[in-house]
Amino acid sequence: MGGLPIGKVAEMTGMSVHALRFFEREGLFLREIPRSSGGQRIYEQADVDWLVLCGRLRDSDMPIAMIKKFAELVRSGPGNEPDRLALLRDHERNVRSRIDDLTASLEVIHGKVLTYEQHLRGGTAVGLWSPVPAPAH
Amino acid sequence: MGGLPIGKVAEMTGMSVHALRFFEREGLFLREIPRSSGGQRIYEQADVDWLVLCGRLRDSDMPIAMIKKFAELVRSGPGNEPDRLALLRDHERNVRSRIDDLTASLEVIHGKVLTYEQHLRGGTAVGLWSPVPAPAH
DNA sequence: CCTTGACCTAGCGTGCGGTCTAGGTTCTAG
DNA sequence: CTAGAACCTAGACCGCACGCTAGGTCAAGG
Incomplete structure (x- = not known):
């Protein structure tokens, strides 16, 4: 578990740190990524897993907007x-x-x-x- | 034979007239498209055939630059x-x-x-x- | 401490592959 | 002859998915 900095996550997922921040601005994560006292992002393995799926969706040309919609559905919990x-x-x-x-x-x-x-x-x-x-x- | 105006060619190829002019600016044709006395483009069936192939290449994600290169090779005649x-x-x-x-x-x-x-x-x-x-x- | 490298935000820039607009000219059917 | 459709050019603009920079802040080793 825990405490992955952005660079590590970039490495694990094959995405750039730019892309990770971009994804966050676009609201593609399943939660608010917590920050250290100094404001640095602290990811968990579950975030990485989600990113890997996002990567598959992107690789298969799903537009960001649709990934966002999917993320919103997942975030809004069970029932949908x-x-x-x-x-x-x-x-x-x-x-x-x-x-x-x-x-x-x-x-x-x-x-x-x-x-x-x-x-x-x-x-x-x-x-x-x-x-x-x-x-x- | 021929004498196809741009609109007809657009219809035949499924491309927009904008796209056809864009292709021409980019040098993707095999020849200079001749013009009427009033400056309007006059295509031939052979141009349409070429465009159809270009369409296939585009549909399969060949970048414009590579199509251009291919066109240049064809234009520069036999031997290559x-x-x-x-x-x-x-x-x-x-x-x-x-x-x-x-x-x-x-x-x-x-x-x-x-x-x-x-x-x-x-x-x-x-x-x-x-x-x-x-x-x- | 101090350096070094990873990290932060905000916001502008980029490449692709076109699309659209403005302001006119030409062609064609009646 | 005339209306209206189709055509012309030059150039501005678009959406996408980031990439990059400036100008800093933070964390860890020596």
């Missing part, structure tokens, strides 16, 4: 679990759909790669872009 | 196909890795969803976040 679930499900849908989009684009890109490889192998590959307007695609 | 291929392969790697990251985050998020569902089903699910600092995770 359906809302939290709805929010998470919504985000899950978004992530799946993003993965699908990326996969679709990936196929196009990979197709281009194959075309170039074939071209470079000496085959008469078509489908390459010419310098100016000689539409060959 | 290996460079183009390298660029595309690089991006392909990025996209795959992004998909993997998203998939990993998705698992965490889906895990949370399952936990909440179980909790709401009346089970004594643990792993939920409590309001203040009662670390239960």
